[in-house]
Amino acid sequence: MNSVTYDVVVVGGGPAGATAANDLAQAGASVLLLDRAGRVKPCGGAVPPQLLRDFDVPETVLEAKVGSARMVSPTQRTVEMPIKKGFVGMVDRASFDEWLRCRAAESGATRIEGTFETLGPSKDGYIELTYREGAKSTLSRRANMTGIKTIRTRYVIGADGANSKVGKQAIGGADKLASVFAYHEIIKTPTAMTPRARARCDVIYDGSLSPDFYSWVFPHGDTISVGTGTAEQGYGIRGSVTELRTRIGLDEAETIRKEGAPIPLKPLKRWDDGKHVLLAGDAAGVVAPASGEGIFYAMTSGRIAAQVIEEVLQTGNAKTLRLARKRFLRAHGKVFMVLGAMQYFWYSTDKRRERFVTMCADEDVQRLTWESYLNKRLVRHDYFAHIKIFFKDMAHLVGIGAADGRR
Ligand SMILES: Cc1cc2nc3c(=O)[nH]c(=O)nc-3n(C[C@H](O)[C@H](O)[C@H](O)COP(=O)(O)OP(=O)(O)OC[C@H]3O[C@@H](n4cnc5c(N)ncnc54)[C@H](O)[C@@H]3O)c2cc1C
Numbered sequence: 001m002n003s004v005t006y007d008v009v010v011v012g013g014g015p016a017g018a019t020a021a022n023d024l025a026q027a028g029a030s031v032l033l034l035d036r037a038g039r040v041k042p043c044g045g046a047v048p049p050q051l052l053r054d055f056d057v058p059e060t061v062l063e064a065k066v067g068s069a070r071m072v073s074p075t076q077r078t079v080e081m082p083i084k085k086g087f088v089g090m091v092d093r094a095s096f097d098e099w100l101r102c103r104a105a106e107s108g109a110t111r112i113e114g115t116f117e118t119l120g121p122s123k124d125g126y127i128e129l130t131y132r133e134g135a136k137s138t139l140s141r142r143a144n145m146t147g148i149k150t151i152r153t154r155y156v157i158g159a160d161g162a163n164s165k166v167g168k169q170a171i172g173g174a175d176k177l178a179s180v181f182a183y184h185e186i187i188k189t190p191t192a193m194t195p196r197a198r199a200r201c202d203v204i205y206d207g208s209l210s211p212d213f214y215s216w217v218f219p220h221g222d223t224i225s226v227g228t229g230t231a232e233q234g235y236g237i238r239g240s241v242t243e244l245r246t247r248i249g250l251d252e253a254e255t256i257r258k259e260g261a262p263i264p265l266k267p268l269k270r271w272d273d274g275k276h277v278l279l280a281g282d283a284a285g286v287v288a289p290a291s292g293e294g295i296f297y298a299m300t301s302g303r304i305a306a307q308v309i310e311e312v313l314q315t316g317n318a319k320t321l322r323l324a325r326k327r328f329l330r331a332h333g334k335v336f337m338v339l340g341a342m343q344y345f346w347y348s349t350d351k352r353r354e355r356f357v358t359m360c361a362d363e364d365v366q367r368l369t370w371e372s373y374l375n376k377r378l379v380r381h382d383y384f385a386h387i388k389i390f391f392k393d394m395a396h397l398v399g400i401g402a403a404d405g406r407r
Helices: 015-026 049-054 093-106 165-170 237-247 295-315 318-346 350-359 363-375 383-397
Strands: 005-011 031-035 064-066 068-072 078-082 088-090 110-121 127-136 143-158 179-188 200-204 215-220 223-230 255-264 277-279
Touching (some): 015 031, 049 088, 049 363, 064 215, 078 363, 093 110, 110 143, 143 165, 179 237, 277 295, 295 318, 318 350
Parallel strands (some): 005 031, 031 110
Antiparallel strands (some): 064 088, 068 078
């Protein structure tokens, strides 16, 4: 048994866990960051500039900046959505996550590579947590792991992703997290690719590639992520990516990695056990519906988890743990609700997808979409534009908007 008793053990060193560990260490708590390591998180890596501002992340961490999105409809009609002010940042999850973990360690968190196994109460009112020490080697895929170790802590943050073992052991309902399964292939960027294509994200709405989500081509400088997602079990998601690569002429390009993972669809009803454990990030289900954007929300929920635990460390009132979910939803619940309704309606048939892409040609839609995405605020001041969009939306819903982008 490790003789140290930590204030907090954070399980999982992705964006949520590394942020929580960093904030807690900066606040003076004794923190252990336990991360399995050895596997790069499958991810498109698109992040808004607000993430850089909120979490003090320098632009040098970005692999690329994207200045436009191209929406592609089921009939292959395209609508360009240039970003007038700002950019979408692209991160490489191997280096981005490691940068965040290193920062947490520099702030004073203890880092251990290991796999969380179990947690339970100790006789003297703490939590006893066991983990298997060591990392899986990504290169050999062979486990380089040693024995089981035990640590004691007052509180645990479960930031161990969508299949959270912490959640399954400590929080009722966490085993029923609804999710989309996303799969992508990382491809070497062909030298012949135009600078314009290198600075643009393609977002493809096509029922033949995904029955209920979207597909994407995201440039990352030297590499490109080509992927798709669906909640439909048994859907041929790998075949969709092969088809998409052929369509965009990247079927012959060198493939570096093929990988997939679940993306949560909805925040869990409970994030805490009312005593010692609190979930954050994918483990709590905080990914924006419709876009599948999770990095910013993982870091935000990690920060909120850290703030709430700081308060509990001072007051001893574990009921406060419940406030994490409340505070997160107060800040982002409306956006999640709007995006959830959007996904439910617009991603359901090709006819609707066609209309959705048409709507994206509208200047007001573009402006409000980018302002909301880039700055992570619902744009409230522009009521006239909202009203215009509402009526345009209604026209498209009832089928009187032109399907080819004219109006
Ligand atoms: C294919 C795909 C594409 C995506 N594209 C985007 C995108 O472009 N932009 C965006 O914003 N979001 C995207 N997302 C979503 C985003 O990746 C996640 O929402 C985000 O990574 C969540 O961060 P997290 O820290 O909560 O969890 P994770 O990033 O999953 O991190 C969990 C950490 O916990 C560790 N861990 C797991 N189990 C254990 C254990 N038992 N013991 C110890 N450690 C453990 C893991 O090793 C990992 O380091 C995408 C997701 C997928 C699957």
